[in-house]
Amino acid sequence: MDTVTIIVGSSIGGVRTAQSLRLEGYKGRIVLVGEETELPYDKPPLSKAVLAGTATEDSVCLLNRDQAQELGIELELGHAAAGIDVARNLLQLQGREALRFDNLVIATGAFARPSPWGHRPGIHVLRTLDDARSLRADLAKGGQLAVIGAGFIGAEAAATARGLGLEVTVIDPLPVPMSRIFNAEVGQWFGDLHRSNGVTTIFGTGVEAIDGEQGSFTLRLTNGQNLEAATVLVGIGAVPNDAWLGSSGLLVDNGLVLDEYCRTVDAPHIYGVGDVARWRHQKHGEDIRIEHWTNAVEQAACVAYNITHPENPRAYTPVEYVWSDQHDWKIQVVGRVGGNAEHVTIGHPEVHGRFAALYTVDGTNLSGAAIVNWPKALLACRRGMGTGITVQELREKLEPMLDHQPLTAS
Numbered sequence: 001m002d003t004v005t006i007i008v009g010s011s012i013g014g015v016r017t018a019q020s021l022r023l024e025g026y027k028g029r030i031v032l033v034g035e036e037t038e039l040p041y042d043k044p045p046l047s048k049a050v051l052a053g054t055a056t057e058d059s060v061c062l063l064n065r066d067q068a069q070e071l072g073i074e075l076e077l078g079h080a081a082a083g084i085d086v087a088r089n090l091l092q093l094q095g096r097e098a099l100r101f102d103n104l105v106i107a108t109g110a111f112a113r114p115s116p117w118g119h120r121p122g123i124h125v126l127r128t129l130d131d132a133r134s135l136r137a138d139l140a141k142g143g144q145l146a147v148i149g150a151g152f153i154g155a156e157a158a159a160t161a162r163g164l165g166l167e168v169t170v171i172d173p174l175p176v177p178m179s180r181i182f183n184a185e186v187g188q189w190f191g192d193l194h195r196s197n198g199v200t201t202i203f204g205t206g207v208e209a210i211d212g213e214q215g216s217f218t219l220r221l222t223n224g225q226n227l228e229a230a231t232v233l234v235g236i237g238a239v240p241n242d243a244w245l246g247s248s249g250l251l252v253d254n255g256l257v258l259d260e261y262c263r264t265v266d267a268p269h270i271y272g273v274g275d276v277a278r279w280r281h282q283k284h285g286e287d288i289r290i291e292h293w294t295n296a297v298e299q300a301a302c303v304a305y306n307i308t309h310p311e312n313p314r315a316y317t318p319v320e321y322v323w324s325d326q327h328d329w330k331i332q333v334v335g336r337v338g339g340n341a342e343h344v345t346i347g348h349p350e351v352h353g354r355f356a357a358l359y360t361v362d363g364t365n366l367s368g369a370a371i372v373n374w375p376k377a378l379l380a381c382r383r384g385m386g387t388g389i390t391v392q393e394l395r396e397k398l399e400p401m402l403d404h405q406p407l408t409a410s
Contacts, residue, residue, distance in 0.1 A: 003028035005307060006091050006099055008081045009107030009241075010034025011043060013274030013296035015062045017105050018073045020304030030073045031099060032063075033091070035108075037078040038129055039064055044293055046132040047156040048325055052163060053136065057129065081108060084248040086267050103269050103307050106245070106256055107300075110238035110275035110291055117207065122214030123232045126153055135233060138214070139164060143230025146219055148207055150177035152324045154235030155190070158199050159326045168199045169227060171219070175204035182338050182370055186357050189349050190326075197327045202227070238291055240276045254278055255289040261313040262303050271303045283317045284336075292322040319385045320368070332378050335359070335368030335385050344391060346398045347374070356381065356398060358391045366391050376401060 005021060007014045010032055018030050034040065040062040049055030068075050076096070083092040090098040112125035124135045135157075139145065145161045147154045150172035161168045174180065177194075179187035191201055206222040210232060219227040240255040250264050251257040255278035257265055262279050264270040272279065274296035278289040298318050306313040324331040329349075337343075337359045347355035354373040358381070361367045366389050369381040377398050384394050 003102040004031065004100060005029070005103040005105065006031045006033060006101040007105040007107055008033045008091065009105075009109055009274070009276070010036065010040040010063075010075075010077065011107070011109050011274070011296075012062060012293055013107035013109065013300050014105070015040045016297050016300035017107060017273055017304055018063075019071065020301045021307065022071050022073075024304050024308040026304070026308050028102070030071075031101075032068070032073055032075055033079060033081065033093065033099070034075070034077045035080040036128065036130075039075075039077070041129055043127070046129065047126055047153050048160055050129070050132045051126075051136055051139070051157060051160045060129075081244050083244060084250070084270070086249055086270070089269075103271070105271045105273055105303060105307075106276060107273040107296075108241040108244070108276050110240045112234075113237045113239050115234040115236075117210040117232075117234070120213065122217065122230070123210065123234065125234050126157060127238070135231070138231045139166060141215070141230065142166065143215065144169065144228060145231050145233065146171065146217070146227055146229035147233045147235060148172075148219075149235035149237070150174070150190075150201075150203070151181075151235060151237065152322075154233065155194065155326050156324060157233055157235065158194060159197065162197055162199055162327070169202060169229070170194060170199055171202045171205060171207060171221065171227070173204065173206040173222075177201070177203060180338060181333075182357065183343055185345065186343075186370060189355075193327055193329055193349070238275065240278075240289065242276055257287065260315040260317075261306050262299060262316050263306070263313075271307070273299045273303050279316060281317060282315050290320060292320070294318075294321045319382070321382075329372050332371045333368070334371075334378070334381050335366070336361075337368040337370050341367055344395060346377070346395060347402055352402055358394055360391045364390050364392075366394055369394075374401075 042060045045060050079093040079096045082094050092098045112127040144167045147158045147170045150170050158168045158170050176184045176187040177191050209220045211218045215230050217229045242252050245252050256272040258272045258279035260280045260282050262271050275291045278287050281288050302316040322333045341359040341361050343357050343359045345357045356377040357370045359368040371378045
């Protein structure tokens, strides 16, 4: 009898796991379960091209029915996972009988942190295709957009809305945006980027309440001011979609807890992939969870390998990578940045139109980098992260690329 691998979650992590299983030569049944009725789709374009209307919904489809049939991937869409009977190898679903599995891959991702100010019409989050449709429809009506949260999603959506000609205000309780991700210097440049593109920024201030209704909201701020807006986007982070695992007996702690091979710690035939997965990164010596597209893709390939080669599993030890598009900036981050790391910047956005911030934890070796509009620097940083390089060695490579123009450092 064929083995059965069930993958719960139809976003990038789940789809790439299914595709990678076939690439690894897996001959058994593959069942891809998704909560949404939509065909699997890519999420990064939702805050950019889809919201702007420059990408069609078909263009962000990850797996259509013909492709699924060709790969022998069975689609079970429109059924949310409700629980797991680990002892009997059963996946419990809402609105459908339980499915038996030999291997189970949990790739249920994360959901947008809910709005503390209610969910009435005109107050949006942005995580799904339906979210993007709803927000785009409201933006098309015009009027002021208020974005609460200056993280990647909020900043990308703000940039997209400005490109559509809307008046946009971004509010964030941090005095310097993204300073937790990078540092105060680089975060300040992000703030300058949005202001120079016509975005009004209110930083170091929170939102106490949102009064009014769609088309006519009043945001009451912690500094005593009021802000009028027609539409509100709440972008205050994401939460791993792991509550449905509560009765399974699997270890859940800010995501599904996994070993270095991305297997659950007490059921080695159950794996995790993507935003919901918290695994032991051997090189970092700690459990980590990463909410980035590239991580989901790379982790999916590792899990597919480990399912098809259980006698010789491969530890998952990626070098982190994430990107973001905001206005005319292409932001790319490799490795680990921010925190207590020291940093040096090569180049300056106003002088060169590009820069790289190099980070080191031990004061010598490169631990991560943030690069803006500089492909050659990105390549050098990714190579350096793979082979090992000091910040000084990398700086000596990058500085000549700026044609000896003035540099900034800190």
